Amino acid sequence: MTSRRFIASLVLTFCLGALPAAAQEPKSSGLALGARGAIGIPVGDAFAESALKDTFGSTVAPQVDLSYFFNRQLSLGAYFQYGIGSGPGDQCEDGVNCRSTVLRFGIDLDYHFRPDGFFSPWVGVGVGYEIGKVEVGEGAANSYLKLEGYDLGHAHFGVDLQLTRSIAVGPYISASVGQYREGTVRLGGSAEVSNDLSDDAKQLHVWIQPGVRVQFRL
Template identity: 65%
Template sequence: MTARPFIPSLVMSLSLLAAPALAQEASSGSGLALGVRGAYGIPVGDAAEGMSLSETFGNTVAPQVDLSYFFNRHLSLGGYFQYGIAKPDGCTDTTECSSRVLRFGVDLDYHFAPEGFVSPWLGVGVGYEMGSLKVGNDPTLAKLGLKGFDLGHAHFGVDLQLTRSIAVGPYISASLGQYSDLSAQVFEEPERSIDIPSDQKSLHVWIQPGVRLQIRL
């Protein structure tokens, strides 16, 4: 056999040997995914002793973005950021007020049937929460802020796999939190911050039904 036909034959043979390994790597499902969510937050419990969470912040309209890494097509770990906008239940038609609730943290999710058109998934996570309330306008503006840990949350959803890279579907989440820091500013006085005493801390829950769009990058 001459050198001229031998070299193309060798290249073709090596390509055939490498093809199964490349296919296996492509089908492993590992990689990044971007998620965009819209949720409706329902508060339950107290922000602190004697301070209703619904009257302090109210129900939220809460868009969220998250970035996850899939170790395989089933398991992913990622971070999220949520910005909730609300009007407290305690506000009246004659009182101008607004509130914001920011949440960020990490999630670990498991997808049960990633190859199917209908793919249920379940996740858990932890994070941090920051809420703020503004009442009135300058120069009669009062501000209240609360910060604390999201001690743990769980969410469950069902994805409709539109393509191999794009999925959309409903989900619901529930988180358990506790505020530990409180800040307040009345009119033009300096802002004051305190640690909430242990005997005045309360547990609260956010229940959030919503819809998520996830794109595999």
């Protein structure tokens, strides 16, 4: 074998050996799609003299989020959560259909501490908007109360198990502080009435949400 053929053979062998490593190299930036399932635990008051748990109850809260990774550690994303509440519970009369929902959406900024490890802890903060609704009765003649306001700030912490270079799953817990600022009421078939809550009626409330997240790097 001539020296030229020998060098060419070495180069080819090196390139072929490098292909698997290049294929397994994690993406440093790009989009990620996440799906979560959590239990929402209400703390505090929805408004003056009305506890959050008595208004909406606890929730089963699925969530989707779309994030952009600037690098392997830092990401910015938007989330949308639709919580199905247990309703006001014993506040409803027997035989009356009561249900509640809590809609939350906003943005998150997350930091991943060990993106190359199998166990990858992460923390994040964010802000958003929240709309809670409790309904009593059925059809067009039902009554409801809708409250909306800002998620003034939330923080979450989790641990990802990196199953593949593009799929991670793991537990997390979040806590958000919010305040409802506007209320809408409809009684029976009457027209709805909306008003800003007075300063005395505005109260801070907290949602604590333990859950599980799966994230796909696109």
